[in-house]
Each structure stands twice: as C-alpha cells, then as structure tokens.
Amino acid sequence: MKSLPSHRSTAAWKPLALVSALATLSFPALAQVETGQKLTPVTVSASRFETTEAPIGATVITAEQIREAGINNVNEAIRKIGGVYGRQNFSGTSDFSLDLSGFGTTSDNNMVVMVDGIxxxxxxxxPTLMSSxxxxxxxxxxxxxxxxxxxYGEGATGGTIQIITKRGKTNATRGSVFAEAGSYGYQEARAALSKGWDNFVLDATLGSIHADNYRANGGLRQDTFSGGLQWVGKDARLGFRVDSSRQDSRFPGPLTAAQYQSNPRQTFSPNDYGSFDVDRYTFFGEKSFGNLKLAADLSRQTKNVEFFQGSLNKARTETSQFSPRLRYLSNAGSVSNELVAGLDFTHWNRVSEGYPTTDxxxxxxxxxFRDEIKSGKARIAFGVRHERFEKNSFDTVTLLSQYQNKTSVNAWSLEGAYQIQPLVSVFAKAGRSYRVANADDNSFTLNNKLLKPQTSNDLELGAxxxxxxxxxxxRVFQHKLKNEIMLDPVIANAGSFSGFGANVNLDPTKREGVEIEGRARLTQAFSVIGIWQYVNAKFTEGPYAGNEVVLVPKNTATLRLNWLPGNGHTADVGLQWVDSQRYGGDFSNTCNLTIPSFxxxxxxxxxxxxxWEFAVRGTNLTDKNYFTxxxxxxxxxxxxxxxxxxxFSARMDF
Structure with missing residues (x-):
C-alpha cells in the first residue's frame, strides 16, 4: 500500500492493537447473545416520532439481519439487504452513491439520509458519508x-434513509469486539460497549479500517467513534451524542475503456489523495404530557476536506440544525388521530481554498404539518410543508460564483392504506417534492445563472x-419532474468551464417503474429475500425528448438466502444482478457502448x-470484472x- 499523506497530529489507531486491548476486558456475569433468541418488536420512525407501525410502504432492516449477513457498514446493508442499487464512488470507500428511484448522477442529491433524525x-x-x-x-x-x-424537506424526491442507533438498556452492560482481515490488505477492528445504571445509559463504539483496496493508489485508512450518554425517565428522554470520523484515501482515478480492458486495477493518477474529517455533536430530548409529546434535536457538524488532484484544495464545512416538533394523539371511539407539526432550522457554510475559492x-x-387518521382497517394521512431558503456565495478569485438569492418552495402529500383481508392490504401515496440547487450546482452554471428549484409530482400505488x-x-411509482437539476455535459460555451458542460435546469423528465419485494421463512432454518426493480427514466420534452436518462439501469434484482438452524452455525448467500445503462455523458443516446450488465x-x-463467532465471507466470488x-x-x-x-473474522459478545 502506498503511504497515505501524513498530515495529522496523531497517528491512526492500529486495528489489531485496538481489538487486543479491548479484548482484555472481562464481564463473565453478563448475558451473552444467543443464536435464534426471540426478538423484541421493531420500533420505527413513521412520522419523526417512534411508533410500532411502519411508514406506509417502508422497508426496515434490523440489526439481526445485518449480523446474519455479516455486513460491516451501513451502505452495504442498504445495498445488499434493502436491494438499493449503488454506484462506486471516486475515493474507493464504502460510501457508494445510492439510487432509490432512478436518478442516476444526481441520486445523492435526491435522497435524504438521517441518523436519529439528524x-x-x-x-x-x-455522497453521504454513511461510513462515519x-x-x-x-x-x-x-x-x-x-x-x-x-x-424531511429538500432532496427527498427519491426517498429517505433513516439510520437509528442503539439506545442501550438501563441496568445492563453489553459489548463486543470484532476483527477481520482479508484480500487486498484489508484489516478492520471494532469494539462496542454499553453500560446502563439507574436511569442512565452510556455507550461507545470504535472502529478502524486499513486497506490497500483493489486498485493501485486506492489505499484507505478510516477511524470512527460514536458515543453517547442519555437519561431515560418514565415519560421523558434526554441525551447527548458524539460521532467522529477520520478518513484518508488515495484516489485511483478514472480509466478509458481501453485502459479498463487492459488492466482494471491500474491508475493514471498515482499522486492523488484526499482526507475527510467529520465531527457531529447532537443534543436530543423529548417529554410527554399525556397525549402530547414534545421533542427537539440540536446538532452541529464540521467537515474538513483536503484533496490533491493536480493541485491542493481544502474546504471546511459547518452545518447547524435545530428541529423542535410536537405530536398529539387523540381517540374518538374507533377512530384515532396523530397530529405532527414542527419547525426545521438549518445553517450551512463552506469556505473552500483552491479552485474555486469561495465562501x-x-x-x-x-x-x-402532518395528520394521520386510523379507523378500523384504514389509514389516511395528509401533510404540507413550506420552506424558505437564503443563499449567498462569494468567489474571491474568479468572481464567477457571486450571488445572493432568496426563494420559497412548498410540498404536500396524501397517503392512504387499507387492509382488504387479514393477509391483503393496499396503499397509495401522492404528493409534491422538491430539491434546491446546492453550492456546487450554482458554481458551474451556464453564464453564471442561478438554478431554479426542482419540483416533482409523485405518485405511488402498491399492495x-x-x-x-x-x-x-x-408497488408502481412515478415522478414527473420540472427544472430537474443536473450537469449537462453536451452544453458548449459554458463560460470558463467550456468543454465540461454546465449544471442546468433540464426540460421536463420522468421516472416511472415497478418494484416487487418478497420475504419468506421457508422452514425453521431457511429464509429468503428477493427484490426486483424496473425503472424507466426518460426526458419528456426538449432536445433530448424520448432519450434515456444516463446512469440508470432499467432492471436491478437482489436475492438472498439465509440459513439459521439454531445450533451455532449460520450461512448467508446473496446474488445481485444489474442491467446495462448509459454512460454518464451520453445524453444524446448516440454512443454504441453501454455500461455492461453484471x-x-x-x-x-x-x-x-x-x-465467540468465527466467520469467513467472500464478495464477487466469481471474480467478475465490472463497473458501476x-x-x-x-x-x-x-x-x-x-x-x-x-x-476472515472473529467476534466476541459479552
């Protein structure tokens, strides 16, 4: 592995040393995790408040499913268990660009990812740094x-992914240590500990990864920490959480088709590298007063980025969020009502040095506001949102990204579900969603013209x-978009960025498709998951009318078989298939090459x-040469x- 840039004041943790140190802890009197133990009911976050009833049409991945599949990161769990298609990112980390509804190159900006509501x-x-x-x-x-x-506001047209962390249990102590090593110089170590006493719970999780990775100049080093302290009362909860990540990556860069055929592991950017340091601090609290519950989250995140790709660039981003909200439950005979209302305040700032140099x-x-009514076998919900944005940017070098702008957007949704028979239910969702141009979108526009908000009329029907x-x-779904925000590589005369295209508001586009998800316990020991999605993504007006949107496979399919006999042995096998798709710059659909299916x-x-648990796992077992x-x-x-x-891995639970 080529040495990573030494720009930190302290050395990264050594994976095996971390496990060795933590493995010396001993808690012999504590209950151990038993294979096949009875699981507690899953609690979900249907309306920004926890409930035992899942959101209409939602998919829930549990910690048990993640363990059984031997998955080591959040992004991989969403792709392999949730069946969500993902594209390789530019830095070789686990943070694949996930695509919920066929948005191609802009999928990251058409999906909202949250951790405990933040x-x-x-x-x-x-891409969202889920690896943190x-x-x-x-x-x-x-x-x-x-x-x-x-x-959830702007960017949620494709959908949302909510990551809920463990809260631990009062008057209990649990933990684990884990180590794994394998191909391409991969080493990982993790340790987790949760301690509860009286009404308090303290938890901490450490993780460290060192890897050479598949390609030359593709090395990765990442260290993570997550920890929190919370107090849990009869009708209240109050806590504080810290999440921190340190990541150094080498950038192997892109290849041409000829270079890929010659040697997919080579690099033509042997000196490129980057670092991503993220720290997030979150305060949260909630209190019930009979049928009324009040809650609020306050968070502060800083991200420092440094990368070298021909020249050195640096950026510091600070994000603050405050989200107070309330829920009121009421009942009138057989009819129950859940009213949720709240405010979201967000302040984002980035100062970059290099090209461009902007503040x-x-x-x-x-x-x-959202109101859901439940009566007998029926559920119906209606919601509205109004959001106001204020944006400004100052480019101290080129003077090309100077703007001040205020805009407002609205969203609405109408959802319903009905249980026709004990084993048959139907659901429907309609609404309007939106996305606003971010700082990068507005930095590379035609003639430096600010982009309009993107809107989408959404429809989903399912059973x-x-x-x-x-x-x-x-389910079948449809998105009819106006002013979709995307880089058009065909546009010429894009100011000083001529030859690279420009970010534009596209002529109207549409996504429509079908998704089928099946889960079954075949026997006491065997269970299976199958997910298939078909997406038709096209331009509906303008010079590209009728053309396919790039980087969107028409079909994706996932099949997983799990064996859990209850005798200490487990096995999991997964198969994923992805259809062919257009190259990212082929807006005209004239290229005779496509990204092959695999x-x-x-x-x-x-x-x-x-x-102890000992495991061996393999990915891409047929050694397929492919790219996403x-x-x-x-x-x-x-x-x-x-x-x-x-x-190969070893894990001890205590």
Whole structure:
C-alpha cells in the first residue's frame, strides 16, 4: 500500500492493537447473545416520532439481519439487504452513491439520509458519508422510497434513509469486539460497549479500517467513534451524542475503456489523495404530557476536506440544525388521530481554498404539518410543508460564483392504506417534492445563472400480501419532474468551464417503474429475500425528448438466502444482478457502448463457540470484472469495482 499523506497530529489507531486491548476486558456475569433468541418488536420512525407501525410502504432492516449477513457498514446493508442499487464512488470507500428511484448522477442529491433524525446528507455534490456511522451502533435502518419532502424537506424526491442507533438498556452492560482481515490488505477492528445504571445509559463504539483496496493508489485508512450518554425517565428522554470520523484515501482515478480492458486495477493518477474529517455533536430530548409529546434535536457538524488532484484544495464545512416538533394523539371511539407539526432550522457554510475559492452559505427555515387518521382497517394521512431558503456565495478569485438569492418552495402529500383481508392490504401515496440547487450546482452554471428549484409530482400505488412469515409487497411509482437539476455535459460555451458542460435546469423528465419485494421463512432454518426493480427514466420534452436518462439501469434484482438452524452455525448467500445503462455523458443516446450488465455473488459462513463467532465471507466470488460508475460520454470515466475478495473474522459478545 502506498503511504497515505501524513498530515495529522496523531497517528491512526492500529486495528489489531485496538481489538487486543479491548479484548482484555472481562464481564463473565453478563448475558451473552444467543443464536435464534426471540426478538423484541421493531420500533420505527413513521412520522419523526417512534411508533410500532411502519411508514406506509417502508422497508426496515434490523440489526439481526445485518449480523446474519455479516455486513460491516451501513451502505452495504442498504445495498445488499434493502436491494438499493449503488454506484462506486471516486475515493474507493464504502460510501457508494445510492439510487432509490432512478436518478442516476444526481441520486445523492435526491435522497435524504438521517441518523436519529439528524440529516447527514451533503449540501454539495458528494455522497453521504454513511461510513462515519459505526455498524455496531445501528439498531435498524428504515428505507422509505419516493417523495418525502413534507417531513424531511429538500432532496427527498427519491426517498429517505433513516439510520437509528442503539439506545442501550438501563441496568445492563453489553459489548463486543470484532476483527477481520482479508484480500487486498484489508484489516478492520471494532469494539462496542454499553453500560446502563439507574436511569442512565452510556455507550461507545470504535472502529478502524486499513486497506490497500483493489486498485493501485486506492489505499484507505478510516477511524470512527460514536458515543453517547442519555437519561431515560418514565415519560421523558434526554441525551447527548458524539460521532467522529477520520478518513484518508488515495484516489485511483478514472480509466478509458481501453485502459479498463487492459488492466482494471491500474491508475493514471498515482499522486492523488484526499482526507475527510467529520465531527457531529447532537443534543436530543423529548417529554410527554399525556397525549402530547414534545421533542427537539440540536446538532452541529464540521467537515474538513483536503484533496490533491493536480493541485491542493481544502474546504471546511459547518452545518447547524435545530428541529423542535410536537405530536398529539387523540381517540374518538374507533377512530384515532396523530397530529405532527414542527419547525426545521438549518445553517450551512463552506469556505473552500483552491479552485474555486469561495465562501458559501445556505440558511433554511421550514414549517410542516402532518395528520394521520386510523379507523378500523384504514389509514389516511395528509401533510404540507413550506420552506424558505437564503443563499449567498462569494468567489474571491474568479468572481464567477457571486450571488445572493432568496426563494420559497412548498410540498404536500396524501397517503392512504387499507387492509382488504387479514393477509391483503393496499396503499397509495401522492404528493409534491422538491430539491434546491446546492453550492456546487450554482458554481458551474451556464453564464453564471442561478438554478431554479426542482419540483416533482409523485405518485405511488402498491399492495402487500401475506404476514411476517411470508410477505410480498408490489408497488408502481412515478415522478414527473420540472427544472430537474443536473450537469449537462453536451452544453458548449459554458463560460470558463467550456468543454465540461454546465449544471442546468433540464426540460421536463420522468421516472416511472415497478418494484416487487418478497420475504419468506421457508422452514425453521431457511429464509429468503428477493427484490426486483424496473425503472424507466426518460426526458419528456426538449432536445433530448424520448432519450434515456444516463446512469440508470432499467432492471436491478437482489436475492438472498439465509440459513439459521439454531445450533451455532449460520450461512448467508446473496446474488445481485444489474442491467446495462448509459454512460454518464451520453445524453444524446448516440454512443454504441453501454455500461455492461453484471451479476455478483457473495456468501458468508459463521460458527459460534461460546461467546465467540468465527466467520469467513467472500464478495464477487466469481471474480467478475465490472463497473458501476462511468461518467464519460462514450467509453470513458470508468471506475472499476472490486474483484473477488475473501475475509476472515472473529467476534466476541459479552
């Protein structure tokens, strides 16, 4: 592994040393995790408040499912268990660009990601750093597809991903240590500990990864910490949480089609590197007064980025969020009502040095309201949101990104579900969602013209058949977009950025498709998950009318088989298939090349011996040469995905 840049004042933790130190802790009197133990009911966050009833049409991934599949990071869990398609990012980390509804190159900006209700989606053109969330701290992941702007604001047209961390239990102590090593110089170590006493719970999770990775100049070093302290009363909860990540990456860069065919592991940018340091501090609290519950979150995140790609660039981003809200529950005979209302205040600022050199700020204030009525077998909900944005940017060098702008947008939603029979239910969702241009979008526009807000009319119809043992959910969805924000690489005369295209408001576009998700326990030991999605993404007006939107596979499919006999042995096998798709720059659809379709196979086997679990897992077991990201116009900008990888791990629970 080529040495990473030494710019830190302290050395990164050594993975094996971390495990060795923490493994010396001993808690012999504590209960151990038993395979096949009875699980407690899953609690979900349907309306920014916890409830035992899932959001209409939602997918929930539990910590148990993550453990059984041997998955080591949040992004991988969403792709492999949730069946969400992901594209390789530019830095070789686990933060794949996830695409919930066929948004291609802008999928990161059309999806909202939250950790315990705090938005961590970036207000810039970069993937959400889910790798900053240690996997051992995750209690569950909730995926809600399609428009969700009423509750979560701009960028939620494709849907939302909510990561809920473990709260721990009062009067209990639990923990684990984990180590894994394998192909391409991979080493990982994790440790987690939760201690409860009286009404207090303290928890901490550490993680460290060192890897050479598949490609030359693709090394990665990442250290994470997540910890919190909370007090839990009869009708109140108050706490504080810290999440921190330090990441150093080498950048292997893109390849042409000829270079990829010659050697997909090579690099032509041997000196490029980057670092991403993220710190997030969150205060949270909630209090019930009979049927009324008040809650609030206050968070502060700082991100320091440094990267070298021909020249050195630095940026510091600070984001503050404050979200007070209330919920009122009422009942009148057989009819129950849940009213949720709240405010969202966000302040975002980024100061960058390099090219461009800018000081950009975005402030937003939102008010929202949602009411859900339940009567017998029916649920119906209606919500509205109004959000006001104030943006300004000052470019101290080129003077090309100077602007001050104020704008307001609205969203609404109408949802309903009805249980026709004990094992059959139907649901429908309609609404309007939006996205506003971020600082990167407005930095590379045609003639420096600010972009208009993107809006989408959203529709989803679906049905579920079965119960918890065997269930199939099918849905059809549609997004009709106006002023979609995207980089158009074909546009010429884009100011000083001529030759690279420009960010524009596209002519009207549309996404429509079908998704079928099935989950079944075949026997006491075997269970299966299958997910298939078809997306038709097209331009509907303008010079590209009828053309396909780039980097959107028409079909994706996931199949996973899990074996859990209850005797200490477990196994998990997964198959994923992705259809062919257009290169990122092929707006005209004239390239005779496409990103080829591919299928990958992964598997894991584990055995438990007392408090220990030993496992072996492999990804891309057929050693398929494939790629998921290629931003070039025709056969260029290729970022190869990883070849066959095998890893061995050991874990102790106490």
């Amino acid at each position: 938005r961590i989606s970036e207000n810039e053109q970069s 969330v240690p996997i051992d701290s995750v209690e569950r992941i909730e995926i809600v597809r399609n428009g969700s702007s009423v509750l 950009s700020t975005q402030k937003s204030t939102a008010i929202y 579920s058949f079965g119960d918890d043992a065997k269930k199939v959910t099918a 299928a990958t196979l992964d598997a894991r086997y584990a055995v438990r011996v007392g408090a 990201n290629a931003y070039g116009k025709c056969g260029g900008g290729i970022y190869p995905d990883t070849g066959r990888s095998v890893r």
